[in-house]
Amino acid sequence: MKSSGQNNVISNTELWTLMFVFMTASSMSLPVGYTKGHDSWISAVIGTLGGLCIGWVYAMLCRAYPQKSVVQIAQTLLGAWTGKAVGLLYTCYGFQLGAYVLRNFEDLTSTVLLPRTPGVVISVIMISISAWAAYQGIEVICRCALILMLFVVLQSILFTVLLMPDMMPGNLFPVLEAGWRSVFDGAAQIATFPLGETVLFVMIIPFVNRAARVKKTVLSAIGMSGVFLIVSHFINIMVLGELASKQILPAYTSSMYISVGDFFERIEPIVFTVWVFGEFTKLTVCLFAASLALAQTVGSRNYRIYIVPLGLALLELSMFLHPNQLDVIAFQKHIWPWLSAPFQLLIPLVLLLCSLFRRRID
Amino acid sequence: MSKVYQDKAPTNDAKSSVLTSSLEENEAVFKNLFHSCSDVVFRSFQIGGQKNALLFYIDGLIDEKQLDESLLKPLMLSSSPEQLDAGQDLLTFLQNQFISVSQVKRASNISSIVLDVLKSSIVILIADQTEGLILNVPGGKTRSVEQTSSETTIRGPRDSFxxxxxxNTSLIRRRIRSARLKIETLTVGELTQTDVAIAYIEDIANEAVIQEVRSRIRNIKIDGVLESGYIEQFIEERSFSPFPQYLVTERPDYVVSALLEGRVAILTDGSPFIISGPMTFWGFLQAGEDYYDRVLFANLIRFIRLVLTMVALFLPSIYVALTTFHQQMIPTKLLLSVSAAREGVPFPALVEALLMESTFEGLREAGVRLPKQVGQAVSIVGGLVVGQAAVQAGIVSAPMVIVVSLTGIASFAIPRYNFSFAFRILRFPMILLAGMFGLYGITAGFLCLLIHLSGLKSLGVPYLFPTAPVNFQGLKDSIFRAPLWTMHFRPQLDGKRSTRIPKGQEP
Known part of the structure; x- marks a missing residue:
């Protein structure tokens, strides 16, 4: 029987939640934007503004064409073949991003939690769960995100409160010790790594029931995640000082400082758990968006048949992308922002300009 | 396919046939139908000493006192022969003047007459008449309304179905004195011909849901229905989900509250358990007292219940994960005492946990169907031998016994019995996952559970409603409960909003 709501339609709240979990949960435990010195919070502020710009571009594009994904918009604007090329590009983007998410996940899990378990086992479990969620459809993904958001928010609040004794505001100084260059380096990472990646949601926004308010939803979700990021940068710098920029997992390290009455301590596995939730959401969205983009590119109605092949290929790719974790991190610091710029800014911007131009002609 | 369930010869032949005007022929037909049925009573008599008549019923299903007093006596002793000759109007005349029974109808179809007899009616056939009179005089022994044994309460009504x-319908009707409460009856079961009633409140329950329930029940093809569980298993959405999709209760106040919230109740004859849907995850964690008691206490017990539910699901697996993988999370002194206790134990924590949990489930199952006198023995064996002796013998560690007993207590705190099954089942895969992958395994298990619950629906309503999809009005009555006077709307299970408690009533 049909559900009480329409099938395959999500509300703006659900989109907001999904985007929020997508951005915050995973990025809070990775060394995002921690460049030299004590200034990564400035990077976070600038990066958030950059992320808002990226969000504004694709939200404008989606608002102009409600019920249409980026692939369909490109097909309408630039013709079938160019549209197919764009679709293929976004499939690759979602696919590659998913592979990186999975790779990060596997690396971190093997490092901190299960050093003796083969990495492939960890990845297989994760990708199977994500594939199952993606198979169930966008409604189920959003509902999972709604529940998971509770944990993300609770964990952030709990850790902020419990870390207060270890925070030293003096750690924030001196400001701009390493100069603006490293600050902008970090800002570019923050804008493109957790915030700009939401460009994948151009595949999901068409499911939203109130398309007119999408811009507000997208921007507020990015803004809110940006605030969370800024706060987490502040906390980590105040707790760890200059060490924060040298850690592979700053948030994880600073959570080790938590100690309440010699009883409640070493609770970093809780950070890890919440981080798994975030990675799960991110991986699921990547897989879902990639499958959907591929289905729309080849003109197939059922995206579900592409989930398993894409998921298997994604697993394979994640294993041979990089020889080790440091390589992954270096890649994400120096190359990933440039690699993702065309997807996050260039293509949406070109499409937006085309649509404006076309509207002018009409 | 339904042929398999049907009776052979006589009933089938009689299916379409009707009564003839010859009383002897009719009598032969029914006697043939009910041959070798020693509980069917045939009684020939004369109305007013003139007209031959035949009366038959099933012994024990009808009220014999009423039969004697209000049927046989007036009919046999009637002394108005001139009116008895009035031909076709005889039945009407008898109905109007002699038969002092409230539920009377006429029938000529033999199979429907047989059905009525089987459903506690008396049939009177009269010579030269092609119709028979069917009088509904139910009687016989049934259990009276007693205090519920499976769902006890401190505050709240005591009666049960x-x-x-x-x-059962009268217990509901007595609480909802409104013509908008509708009770539709269907018949299920080729042989048992069980009455199944669908109860709902018009304009509050979703019409599509009622329609769906109706058609699902109509589509059931089965020889017999012994309990409402039969119906539940035919109309639920996912048979292989560990989570139940219908409320099962024997308390009228629960059913009434479900009806008032726009749900549909399904009553099955022969079963004191009434099923009701659509149900949600949070609905299963609620008890009547949540609404009867004052709001602060109600919220406290609701919170405790939620915590205990999570304990019932996760505690053994977390214990296994912590002792096997993440010892750093255990405070040092506790870790020392735990490892001291585990020193002599030959098994890994995973095996220990599975062993103890299986024993506990076994004890519980053994105790359920035992006579009360033997039950004591099981608790002694369970408590002393399994707990104390197993620890002393060094087979399991004392912390494990504590964990298992805590889990057991926690699972008893889940208010709906059928809902606690889910956690009893899921505990085992969780322990396995924890034993293999530690906290990561538990997280993966939790995510699987979450995906399953997010996709699950009960009669079209998402199982995690109102938390996911989120409904801010509904959140007032989910994990926590707001004061009654702030819950202005009914649960918007179908997206419609209807006022329940008007605004502005703060005391």
């Missing part, structure tokens, strides 16, 4: 569907 019985096996008789009429008693």
């Amino acid at each position: 019985t096996e008789s569907i009429r008693t």
Whole structure:
């Protein structure tokens, strides 16, 4: 029987939640934007503004064409073949991003939690769960995100409160010790790594029931995640000082400082758990968006048949992308922002300009 | 396919046939139908000493006192022969003047007459008449309304449903004195011909849901229905989900509250358990007292219940994960005492946990169906031998016994019995996952559970409603409960909003 709501339609709240979990949960435990010195919070502020710009571009594009994904918009604007090329590009983007998410996940899990378990086992479990969620459809993904958001928010609040004794505001100084260059380096990472990646949601926004308010939803979700990021940068710098920029997992390290009455301590596995939730959401969205983009590119109605092949290929790719974790991190610091710029800014911007131009002609 | 369930010869032949005007022929037909049925009573008599008549019923299903007093006596002793000759109007005349029974109807179809006899009616056939009179005079022994044994309460009504569907509908009707409460009856079961009633409140329950329930029940093809569980298993959405999709209760106040919230109740004759849907995850964690008690306490017990539910699901697996993988999370002194206790134990924590949990489930299952006198023995064996002796013998560690007993207590705190099954089942895969992958395994298990619950629906309503999809009005009555006077709307299960408690009533 049909559900009480329409099938395959999500509300703006659900989109907001999904985007929020997508951005915050995973990025809070990775060394995002921690460049030299004590200034990564400035990077976070600038990066958030950059992320808002990226969000504004694709939200404008989606608002102009409600019920249409980026692939369909490109097909309408630039013709079938160019549209197919764009679709293929976004499939690759979602696919590659998913592979990186999975790779990060596997690396971190093997490092901190299960050093003796083969990495492939960890990845297989994760990708199977994500594939199952993606198979169930966008409604189920959003509902999972709604529940998971509770944990993300609770964990952030709990850790902020419990870390207060270890925070030293003096750690924030001196400001701009390493100069603006490293600050902008970090800002570019923050804008493109957790915030700009939401460009994948151009595949999901068409499911939203109130398309007119999408811009507000997208921007507020990015803004809110940006605030969370800024706060987490502040906390980590105040707790760890200059060490924060040298850690592979700053948030994880600073959570080790938590100690309440010699009883409640070493609770970093809780950070890890919440981080798994975030990675799960991110991986699921990547897989879902990639499958959907591929289905729309080849003109197939059922995206579900592409989930398993894409998921298997994604697993394979994640294993041979990089020889080790440091390589992954270096890649994400120096190359990933440039690699993702065309997807996050260039293509949406070109499409937006085309649509404006076309509207002018009409 | 339904042929398999049907009776052979006589009933089938009689299916379409009707009564003839010859009383002897009719009598032969029915006697042939009910041959070798020692509980069917045939009684020939004369109305007013003139007209031959035949009366038959099933012994024990009808009220014999009423039969004697209000049927046989007036009919046999009637002395108005001139009116008895009035031909076709005889039946009407008898109905109007002699038969002092409220539920009377006429029938000529033999199969429907047989059905009525089987459903506690008396049939009177009269010579030269092609119709028979069917009098509904139910009687016989049924259990009276008693205090519920499976769902006890401190504050709240004490009565519970019985096996008789009429008693049950009356218990509901007595609480909802409105013509908008509708009770539709269907018949299920080729042989048992069980009455199944669908109760709902018009304009509050979703019409599509009622329609769906109706058609699902109509589509059931089965020889017999012994309990409402039969119906539940035919109309639920996912048979292989560990989570139940219908409320099962024997308390009228629960059913009434479900009806008032726009749900549909399904009553089955012969079963004191009434099923009701659509249900949600949070609905299963609620008890009547949540609404009867004052709001602060109600919220406290609701919170405790949620915590205990999570304990019932995760505690053994977390213990296994912590002792096997993440010892750093255990405070040092506790870790020392735990490892000291585990020193002599030959098994890994995973095996220990599975062993103890299986024993506990075994004890519980053994105790359920035992006579009360033997039950004591099981608790002694369980408590002393399994707990104390197993620890002393060094087979399991004392912390494990504590964990298992805590889990057991926690699972008893889940208010709906059928809902606690889910956690009893899921505990085992969780322990396995924890033993293999530690906290990561538990997280993966939790995510699987979450995906399953997010996709699950009960009669079209998402199982995690109102938390996911989120409904801010509904959140007032989910994990926590707001004061009654702030819950202005009914749960918007179908997206419609209807006022329940008007605004502005703060005391």
